[in-house]
Every structure is written in C-alpha cells, then in structure tokens.
Amino acid sequence: TIHLEDSIIVSTISPAEARRLWSHYENATHDLSLSLTEQLRLILAPTLATKMRGDFRTGKRLNIKRIIPYIASQYKRDKIWMRRSVPSKRSYQIMLAVDDSKSMGESGSGELAFETLALVSKSLSMLEVGEIAIVGFGSAVRVAHEFDKPFTNEAGARVFEQFSFQQTKTDVQKLIAESINLFREARNKSSGTGAELWQLQLIISDGVCEDHDTIRRLVRQAQEEKIMMVFIIIDALRGSSIMDMSQAKFDVDPAGGMKLKMERYLDGFPFGYYLVVSNVKHLPSVLSAALRQWFAEVVEASG
C-alpha cells in the first residue's frame, strides 16, 4: 500500500479486501467462537433454578420466619407461604469498541484486535441474546454497526472496512462519554419490551490511554446507569508487554517544585474490569470468567 501522511484523510480498506479479511479471521477463530458461545450461553441465559421467595397466603413451602408472628397475631398475619419466583426475561445490548488508533498498528495489535472482534461478534450473534453494536475509536468515535441491525457475515465485512489503525490519538475519555449516550438512546428505543435490559461494553485496545482520573469518573457514571464496561487489553508483545510498562507523573510539591512519581502503568488503570490477552486462544476462557464474575455481582446487588 501507499504510505500516506498523517494529515491526509485516513485510508480505509476496500470492500473486497474487507470481505477477504473477515472470512479469514472468521475461519481462523471458528472453533474458538463455538467454545465462547457455549460458555456465554451458560452465563447469559436467565437463571432457571429460581429461589423460593415471598410472603403469600398460599404457596409451595412454609416460610419458617413467619410462623411465630402468625401464631402471635392470633393467626391473622397469615402470609406464611413462599412461592417459586418466575425468572425474569433478560435481553442484552452489547457494544464492542475497537481501538482504531495508530499505536495498535505499530505494536502489531491490529491483527489480534481483528481476531478478537471476529471471535466475539460471531459468538454473540450465535447466542441470539440481544443486540450488538460495534464502534471504532481513536481521535473520534465512529459507529461501525448499529444496535438495531442484524449482525450477519456481510455486516462483519462492512465493519472491517471501517478500521485502518491510523488515527493519531487514543481518546478513551471521548469513547466512554459517547458510549454512555449511545447506550441511553438504545435503552430508550428498546423500552416497552418488558424484558430486563442489561447493557455491556467490551473495549478492545492496546490499553495505552491518558487522563485516567477523568476516565475513572466516567466509568463510574456508566456503572450508575447500569452499563458494565470490560476492557480487553490486547498485548501483542512486540517491543514489550504492557505488564512491564510504567508511567512517570509529576506532581507539584508544597514548595512549588516538581515531584516525580513512577508507578506501574496497570496499577493506575481506570477500569475495574480488565483482562490482558496476548493470544486470542485464551480469550474465551478469560472473557467468560470475567463476565461470570460480573453477573454474579449484579445478581447479588439486585437481591
């Protein structure tokens, strides 16, 4: 390909090339995506074994805690039965956000990102649990696939057309802010279906981003709106692993001088849920482990 200067509009790949790439990565990750689909099916399916709960006049099992008050109330407080609660129907909106910045290309993470994108999007579409959106981010955020469109192989190829790993910034702050808006819109559109809606974002990136404090605040805001964010760090290891990376910060000391602080980069990473993946083969197990943990926490929090 021709080398283009940064200032010139970023070239994207041709439709034919995108189709070829999509089928290449889809084939390469086929077995893995079957395995991921199976693991996710177990996690994402609503829990079938439901609990006995509640205070009813009739039911299946006595609520022991209600017996003494029942007798003490001269048999008036008679809601002493529990019933099996019906599992609520859940639907999902899952957004894959893929880092399209130049560092992805330079570190060799682009290929791993394509593999991850093919693997995860294919698995989710086979699951048929809800809607999938895909966005690319760098200096700008671009929607490559919208929630309300079906995710087919044709759609996968069109998504690939949008990526070139040439954007000259990695604005994760902008990504999170715009994602929150996209999730809000999608939630409004899907309201009225009666199903309980769960929103999840998977970010696929080499993990190098700045302004961690601002990002941390935005991630907390997303959490308050029940949007779960999982950051998948693609660690291509060309050069060096992100595990060995550190960060130099300068704080102003009381005397007005500069105080150097060095820390391990990942120690200040602003996402509570992140995974480091250096080989796409490990993704199904690591990703499903992270999601299982998240679901356990959400279910616990909602009682």
Added chain:
Amino acid sequence: MSTDPTVAAEPLSGAQVKVQFTTRHPDISLPENTGPILVPTHLRRYGLSSIINHLIASEKPIPFDFLIAGTFLRTSLDEYLTANGISSESTLTLEYVRSLVPPLYLASF
C-alpha cells in the same frame, strides 16, 4: 514556550508518549527489566533526566542529554513531535548520555 517554572508546572495531566530509554554507557544503564515508560509530552531534558536518575537510583542527580534518531533534544517532547510530524501514538526511542553542557534552564521541565 515559556521557561517560567510556574507555567511549566501547570499541565500535570494531558498528553503522554511512550518512550524506551537506551544508553551506550554501561555505568549509567537502566535495570535490565525496565519496560517502556509513559511520560508527559511537556517534558524537556531536565524532566527526562530526573526520570533516569530515579531509575538508576543515583545518589547525586546527574544531568543527561537526550538524542532522538541521532539528534539532541533541545525542546520539549511535544515540540519535537509536532516539528517532526510524529503522533504521540508512536513509541520514541530516547538515547541518553551524560550532559557535557551544564543545563541552561534548570528550572524548566
């Protein structure tokens, strides 16, 4: 660009670039497992020197000079990147040597 230290002290967050430090002098080389380091792009040789001094745990601060692609860095990293049309998405390789010239603007990061 101002050399006023109070102005230089302002941008504590903001743009960063990934650098890999190297040297040809074994007596000032970094510990073997030192990985890449994300540094603020407003740094100049003085700020970069303090990072090297920290990493090699020198008792007395040593002033260093930095070379990028064989040329001495005389500006901030930010100015260097802009002047050379390089984005902060790249990893910069910075070679460092003991400085022969005493630093002119000690207060300027």
